[in-house]
Amino acid sequence: MPHTASRYLAEGPRVGIRPFTLEDGPEFTACARESKDLHHPWLFPPDSNAAYTAYAGRLIEDPARAGFLACEKDGARGDGALAGFVNINNIVEGGFQCGVLGYGAFAHAAGRGLMKEALGLVVGHAFGPMRLHRLEINVQPGNAASIALARSCGFRREGFSPNMIYIDGAWRDHERWALTVEMVRR
Numbered sequence: 001m002p003h004t005a006s007r008y009l010a011e012g013p014r015v016g017i018r019p020f021t022l023e024d025g026p027e028f029t030a031c032a033r034e035s036k037d038l039h040h041p042w043l044f045p046p047d048s049n050a051a052y053t054a055y056a057g058r059l060i061e062d063p064a065r066a067g068f069l070a071c072e073k074d075g076a077r078g079d080g081a082l083a084g085f086v087n088i089n090n091i092v093e094g095g096f097q098c099g100v101l102g103y104g105a106f107a108h109a110a111g112r113g114l115m116k117e118a119l120g121l122v123v124g125h126a127f128g129p130m131r132l133h134r135l136e137i138n139v140q141p142g143n144a145a146s147i148a149l150a151r152s153c154g155f156r157r158e159g160f161s162p163n164m165i166y167i168d169g170a171w172r173d174h175e176r177w178a179l180t181v182e183m184v185r186r
Contacts, residue, residue: 009129010121011073015083015114017121020059020067024082025052028069031082031106038107041168042143045085045104064091066099066130070118072109083109086122088135097133099126103149110145119153127181134181138164138174150177154184 008016032039032047039045046052059067070084084106088099101122105115126132137155139146151157155177163171 010125012117012121014073015117015121016071016073017068017118018071020056020069022053022056024069025049027082028052035107038110039104042140042146043104059087065089066091068122070114072114082106083114084118086119088126097131098136099132100136100138115149116152119149123153123179127184135179137177139177140172141175155179
């Protein structure tokens with residue numbers, strides 16, 4: 001589903017970010033199915049229309065969540081084709097002003113630097129218009145690609161949480177990474 005730059009919340013040289021819509025279901029689920037080997041065992045994005053509708057609905061309706069689609073501006077699949085996604089979950093306002101990031105590239109876009117650009121755009125949007133102060137990422141220790149992405153975007157490792165999140169039938173350990181507005185402004 002092609003999208004013009006005017007529909008992006010923010011854009012870089014190769015990627016634009018925009019909110020999820022229910023209409024993105026067919027493209028998103030096709031990309032998720034094509035990316036199963038890349039994502040396993042780290043994450044399981046929705047790969048059916050019903051699962052996508054529920055997932056996108058939560059991101060659209062819940063004020064404690066924000067979902068962004070990373071769209072490749074001039075890719076082989078056409079302008080605006082989905083390259084991945086970045087979600088901000090558990091958004092807490094008030095004195096905390098924090099959110100927890102989750103993200104994934106789709107297989108056709110993986111390893112090309114598109115998610116680094118997209119994550120940077122989401123960070124800018126979170127620290128700008130959303131007025132968040134801190135973003136966190138929880139990553140399984142064996143997920144080298146996700147750790148490399150967090151590090152390349154300026155996140156610092158803050159700790160380790162055993163048995164933190166239930167994924168793929170078991171409680172999984174996670175490293176905690178974080179970035180604050182002050183770290184970006186340096």
